[in-house]
Every structure is written in C-alpha cells, then in structure tokens.
Amino acid sequence: MKLVAALCGVVLLGMAYAQAAPFFDAARGPTPIDKETSPPRLVNQVNDDQRLKRNYSYQPPVIPHRIDGYQVDKNFNKCLDCHAREKTDFSQAIPVSETHYVDRSGKVLPHISTRRYFCKQCHVAQEPVPPLVGNGFRGDPADAASAPKK
Numbered sequence: 299m300k301l302v303a304a305l306c307g308v309v310l311l312g313m314a315y316a317q318a319a320p321f322f323d324a325a326r327g328p329t330p331i332d333k334e335t336s337p338p339r340l341v342n343q344v345n346d347d348q349r350l351k352r353n354y355s356y357q358p359p360v361i362p363h364r365i366d367g368y369q370v371d372k373n374f375n376k377c378l379d380c381h382a383r384e385k386t387d388f389s390q391a392i393p394v395s396e397t398h399y400v401d402r403s404g405k406v407l408p409h410i411s412t413r414r415y416f417c418k419q420c421h422v423a424q425e426p427v428p429p430l431v432g433n434g435f436r437g438d439p440a441d442a443a444s445a446p447k448k
C-alpha cells in the first residue's frame with residue numbers, strides 16, 4: 299500500500315511539475331499569451347562606421363551607418379549617391395562590387411543592375427539591442443579570410 303502511495307506521489311509530483319513549468323518565449327518575455335507586450339523602443343541605428351566581418355561567402359555585408367531618411371525609390375537612390383563606383387572617390391564609401399552591375403543573363407551593364415537597385419532588400423543597418431533569442435551560429439571560419447580589411 300505504502301509503495302502504491304509513494305508511486306502515486308511521484309506521478310502526481312511529475313504532473314504538478316509539468317503544469318508548473320512556465321512556457322517561456324524569449325521574444326515575449328514573461329508576458330502571458332493573452333496580454334500585449336510592450337516592446338523596447340528602437341533607438342538610433344549603429345553608426346560607428348566599423349565594417350563587420352562576414353560570416354559566410356556571399357553574405358551581403360551589414361550597414362555600419364544610419365540609413366534612416368535615405369530615399370530609395372524609382373526616382374532616386376540615396377545609397378548610390380555615395381556607393382556608386384563613380385562616386386566613391388569623392389564619398390570615400392566602399393564601391394558596390396562588380397556583381398551589382400551584372401544583369402540576370404550575366405551581361406555587365408554600365409549602370410547598377412535592377413536586380414541590385416533596392417539595396418535594403420539585402421543590406422540592413424544594425425540596432426544596438428541584445429539579441430532576443432540565443433543563436434549558436436558561428437559562421438564559416440574559412441570565410442574569415444574574406445572579411446573586409448578595416
């Protein structure tokens with residue numbers, strides 16, 4: 299009898315534990331699922347001009363400066379004001395690579411390819427916030443060699 303009671307105890311305890319273990323979503327924090335979270339306010343984008351190492355070949359480099367307010371639409375592309383190859387002598391920006399001048403059939407164009415016109419499709423500025431969820435991705439060490447020279 300005692301043994302049965304003890305076994306029941308273990309089972310009950312297990313159930314209680316399973317129920318008590320709180321569901322924790324790192325992105326929501328402790329806010330219950332039926333309540334709205336108050337996300338942290340966004341502050342200014344990283345603007346330290348330190349080019350970051352790439353983690354794998356063909357990673358679009360992240361943007362080490364603020365881009366809020368930079369117009370990119372069919373009439374004007376603020377990014378190209380500095381990054382177009384013919385502008386970089388003056389702007390001191392890193393010229394977009396040759397790949398940005400190649401169209402989908404492999405033809406080299408005298409102007410930026412429409413495939414690469416909307417820069418923010420691939421390049422993103424950074425927010426100075428701690429990551430919401432852990433990430434063990436380490437990148438490909440072989441690509442460290444391809445990191446930009448600072």
Ligand code: HEC
Pocket residue numbers: 346347348349350358359360361362363365368370376377378379380381389390391392417418421446
């Ligand atoms: C006023 C000139 C200027 C404008 C406008 C500008 N950039 Fe830059 N950008 C730079 C300079 C200079 C650097 C070199 C690092 C630094 O000083 O911030 C740079 C660095 C970068 C890099 C890093 C490249 C690498 O290899 O690490 C990327 C990507 C980039 N910019 C994308 C953009 C995009 C996308 C836009 C438009 C939304 C933009 N930039 C607008 C001047 C500019």
Ligand code: HEC
Pocket residue numbers: 356357358359375377378381392393394395396397398410413414415416417418419420421446
């Ligand atoms: C379809 C995705 C895509 C778009 C759109 C795009 N890029 Fe890139 N960009 C990349 C990738 C991938 C790389 C790295 C490999 C390479 O050079 O092609 C890169 C590299 C760069 C570099 C670094 C060049 C170097 O030599 O280190 C700069 C600067 C840059 N892009 C700026 C821009 C600007 C400005 C625009 C908009 C006019 C733009 N990119 C549009 C994907 C893109």
